[in-house]
Amino acid sequence: VTPRSAHKQAVSGLKRYLRCVAEELDDSEDKPPEERPRERWTPVLLVPEDMTPLPLVEQALPIVGMFSGLMGRGRLARYRVAVLRELAMLPRSRAHIKVIQEAIPWMEQSSVSRLIQDIRDAGLLDYDSRADVYQLNREARVVAAICEALSAAAVDYARIIKILAATMRLADAMNAPAEVAYATFLSAIAVLEFDRSELDRLMDDYSDDSLLEAAMMTESHVEDMQSLLEEEADMFARFHGDPQFLEYDQHAHYMIASLGRLSAEVIGQLSQRASVRLRGDLRVSRDDLRKMVAQSEIEILADLVRDSALQAVFLPQNDVVAAFTALDEYLGKERRIPPAPPQPTALGVQPIVDAGIDPVEVAAKELLELASARDAMLHEWVACGTWHSAVERMMHAMEAWSRYGPAGDSSIGIELVALREARRIGDHGVGWMSLTSVREQKDQSGS
């Protein structure tokens, strides 16, 4: 051994030592503190623990704790997961450390050994000291498979129902309590509820692209939910005795129906709109346009033309002369007045025409005479001569009564009282005639 090679070995050894110290320091970050201050308290339960999901969760803690042991904290987590993945892919169920180191050619052998030790400490790897071999336990294979399955940067929301359905199948395969599938089912319903609220929000918004995207995602979720209900029908059959589950099941079907219809309508309408925009035929009625305008805000209407409503350069000036001319014309208009009366003309004086004896006056005198005779009847004067003269006398008597009686100027001072009788005349062309008594008018005082 030359001094030069001894120096090289010393330097190499020092480097390895420093690397080991550095890794120890890193590993110390992975170890959780004995008791973190944030967990020095116990939540207060309002009901007995048996009535909470805690027993169910506690059953899962051993396996979930393996994830915690695998991941730990710090930057070594990804190395441990990668080594676990390689172990799961080994064709042998039991392997010596040398075989493991050879199966992981991309890592230094000492590092592999240290990580194998970590995985063993996490309870994922069994060690047979007699045969000096390592063996992945069954939980570790599940953990490794789940880590493989979760090899995605983020959860694709479009596939969320599919993922939930897969976890339900996983729970079923794990022989997990039935309540787990129940809870996952409710989580899937909650996804649909969120989709519904998102669609409602976007429908009230102007973001058509976002609305179309959300509708397509909702349609995908609805299809996945429908598949979930069909594929897991046997699993859900366990809960058919639970009235609350039946209520949720009914709600799920209701959501599938209503959301499916809504998303299909939105997609159809927005897709049709694309062709409408291309072709340019939107059926618009004037009444629709009025209502649309009435429901729009001022600023939204103004935005239609805000950028392009640029004014002309010229400033129209009012023609003052023309304006006043128009005003004068307006004020000078002839008013609508009634036509003037005709010009007065001299009326010719005509001699008085002798109208002869007024038969109405004669009738009035006769009525007075009948009244003075007491208990006289009208027919005593009317019925004389012929039928025609009787008719004329009756008309004249009525005219005299109208003109001078109570309906007229009340100057005659008599009254005609119609009696409910008729008398046979049988003379002067008159057969029968109703009786009308003619008598002097009584005073208001009764005298």
Place this chain on the structure above:
Amino acid sequence: MTPVEICAAVLAGIVPSANLPELGDEDTRQEVQYRLSQVGCDLVYSRHFESWTARFVRGAPDIGAVDSPDLLNSVDLAVLAVCWLHLRFLPTENSRLNVNDDVLFADGETPQEIPLDIPEIAAQIPALPRGMIKIAVGKLKNARFLVQREGRLHAGPLMDTLDEVKATEQARRLMLRYQRVERRRHQAPVSDDVQPPSSAALSEAAAVADAAD
């Protein structure tokens, strides 16, 4: 007329194209457009009125010192938009209904314009007092966006200078949104015999699901 004289003419007012035959020449028109652009103006043509005029390339600067009685504010623009919707958008849209489905674009025939009056405009914008609408209509008439004949309002030559493509797109969006809202409003309510679970029950279930996960 020289390009300078044409510039002076279109800056002074609206000139029938028959009086400016020189603008039919491409070179002359470009010369006029260039000279107008040097002072922030643009040469515009009204196809309905077959006339030329100059307008500003952009609106007035957003400074409070500008005192222009004819500057269009939001109310004026809203009234202008309503007029444009009735005088141009509606006839154009309905004239396209007879287009053959195999044809993508409508022909260029001028649709029938149905004039407006102030009461009709006021009825559609109940948020604005009628006096304000009258003032807006007056300003729009001064700016030649509208012309009044026999008491009815028609589209003026400046109405042709609006960006119809953009405005039509926005108007269609508004109309489709209105039709969508109306359709939703008239949709029959869902069956009453299917009652969704209460929100409290769903919250509790979600909490159970979270805990199980």
